[in-house]
Amino acid sequence: MYRVVVTGIGAVSPIGNSFLESWNAAKAGISGIDRIRRFDASPLPWKVAGELKQFDAEQYLSRKEIHRLDPFVHYAVAAAVMAANDAGLIRQDPGLRVQHSEKHMRPELLSSAGVIIGSSRGGISTIEKAFSADHQASNVKRHVSPYLMPATTISMASSYVGQTLGIKGYCLGISSACASGTSAIGEAYRLIKSGYKNPVLCGGAEAPICRIGIEGYGISGALSKGNNPSASRPFDRTRDGFVLSEGACILVLEEYESAVQKGIEIYGEIIGYGNTMDAFHQTRPSAEGEARAMATAIGDAGLQQEDIGFISAHGTSTPLGDKAETGAIKTILGKHAYRVPITSAKSSTGHMLAASGSLEAAFTLVGMKEGLIPPTLHLKEKDPECDLDYVTELRRAEIEYAMSNSFGFGGVNAVLLFRRYEA
Numbered sequence: 001m002y003r004v005v006v007t008g009i010g011a012v013s014p015i016g017n018s019f020l021e022s023w024n025a026a027k028a029g030i031s032g033i034d035r036i037r038r039f040d041a042s043p044l045p046w047k048v049a050g051e052l053k054q055f056d057a058e059q060y061l062s063r064k065e066i067h068r069l070d071p072f073v074h075y076a077v078a079a080a081v082m083a084a085n086d087a088g089l090i091r092q093d094p095g096l097r098v099q100h101s102e103k104h105m106r107p108e109l110l111s112s113a114g115v116i117i118g119s120s121r122g123g124i125s126t127i128e129k130a131f132s133a134d135h136q137a138s139n140v141k142r143h144v145s146p147y148l149m150p151a152t153t154i155s156m157a158s159s160y161v162g163q164t165l166g167i168k169g170y171c172l173g174i175s176s177a178c179a180s181g182t183s184a185i186g187e188a189y190r191l192i193k194s195g196y197k198n199p200v201l202c203g204g205a206e207a208p209i210c211r212i213g214i215e216g217y218g219i220s221g222a223l224s225k226g227n228n229p230s231a232s233r234p235f236d237r238t239r240d241g242f243v244l245s246e247g248a249c250i251l252v253l254e255e256y257e258s259a260v261q262k263g264i265e266i267y268g269e270i271i272g273y274g275n276t277m278d279a280f281h282q283t284r285p286s287a288e289g290e291a292r293a294m295a296t297a298i299g300d301a302g303l304q305q306e307d308i309g310f311i312s313a314h315g316t317s318t319p320l321g322d323k324a325e326t327g328a329i330k331t332i333l334g335k336h337a338y339r340v341p342i343t344s345a346k347s348s349t350g351h352m353l354a355a356s357g358s359l360e361a362a363f364t365l366v367g368m369k370e371g372l373i374p375p376t377l378h379l380k381e382k383d384p385e386c387d388l389d390y391v392t393e394l395r396r397a398e399i400e401y402a403m404s405n406s407f408g409f410g411g412v413n414a415v416l417l418f419r420r421y422e423a
Helices: 019-028 063-068 071-086 124-130 148-152 156-165 180-193 211-219 256-262 287-301 319-339 354-370
Strands: 004-012 114-118 171-174 200-206 247-255 268-277 310-312 341-343 401-408 412-419
Touching: 004 019, 004 071, 004 180, 004 256, 004 354, 019 071, 019 354, 071 114, 071 156, 071 200, 071 247, 114 156, 114 180, 114 354, 124 148, 124 211, 148 156, 156 171, 156 200, 171 180, 180 200, 180 247, 180 268, 180 354, 180 401, 180 412, 200 354, 247 256, 247 354, 268 287, 268 354, 287 319, 287 401, 287 412, 310 354, 319 401, 354 401, 354 412
Parallel strands: 114 171, 114 200, 310 341, 310 401
Antiparallel strands: 004 247, 004 268, 200 247, 268 412, 401 412
16 A cells, blocks of 8 residues: 655635635634625525635636636636646646646646546536526526536536646546545545555535525525624534535645655645445434544554544534534544544635535645644634534644544545654
8 A cells, every 4th residue: 555645735715815825814713704795695594605705717717718617617727726836746836827838737747647526516506597587587588508517517627627737547526515525535545545656636626605505505404694704603502504605625645655756845644534424314414424434534544543633623513513523523532532622614714515625634734734723713602512622722733643524415424534744
């Protein structure tokens, strides 16, 4: 089996249009949650979301491509270009349209690379736009774009990243609800661990902020009805649901020896992955299933429960979800659970669905490297059933092993384990 390391990170999120901007905002305790501006949400009870701010897709795609592709693909391409640049896979600064700048490409590194990107909702906003009330009015002739189907399919994020960067190797689109981004990283880890010799770009991308997205999650009882930045408050006694958000985060994974030979920066090492199914309920979480995913990841890494030094929680801010995750952590770690610092990035970003898992993995890796844990925001009064060490202010911590959790509708669970890298 081969060692797997992370050599590049790119992201766009509600708290930044690059990974560094997002990470600095998370450390500073900045919230990206605000009133919805994408559409008129005034008739709805759910009025806040985590939208990207001043994101310019034209830095990465032509106007024709932007028109033909759903925003979740725009975000995936932007994050992938930044990640590839960070890992030294292209000769350019982020922001240039790489498909029009072949002189910047490095085909010796990219042509055989792989790409695995997860998404929960895919091109939902483009589908909604195509079948909006205006189009369905009896006096309007409906025109459906011939690009509607290819533009909105979940695998288009992986496919178009491959097309943009000239990647011709392994390609996979994954959809496992909110665990999709973490699952994409986990499957890339397994691919390289088993002998795939080339870099793999992996992560999650999501653009669900449209009326059907908000109303669909809201009517299911999953969304907060709070109308301010503190609506996302994981583990707080008054939490009432998550805040829907958008964005993308892509990581570059490589085999350890190859990365060392290239002399590039290594963010950290992935050493374990757990993927389990609750077989319990369509929307309600199962602490037992989540615990099995954590145990599987710990076993895959060859660690003991006492080795875990930090947990990046799924921490969505739903009443049932946060209690279930807390219970699962206690089940697996026992008394050690009370000694492990825990944080939820969704208090800052909101729930980016598939993109949250990959961004939280990236935050975990860089936090281990810098010796810092960003805070869980808006946690004023702990739920009595959520009684672990949730970090509420930026904290210094030397962490050797860390866990990142993602759980999704349908009872799908994905957990990653990381080791701090020291050259």
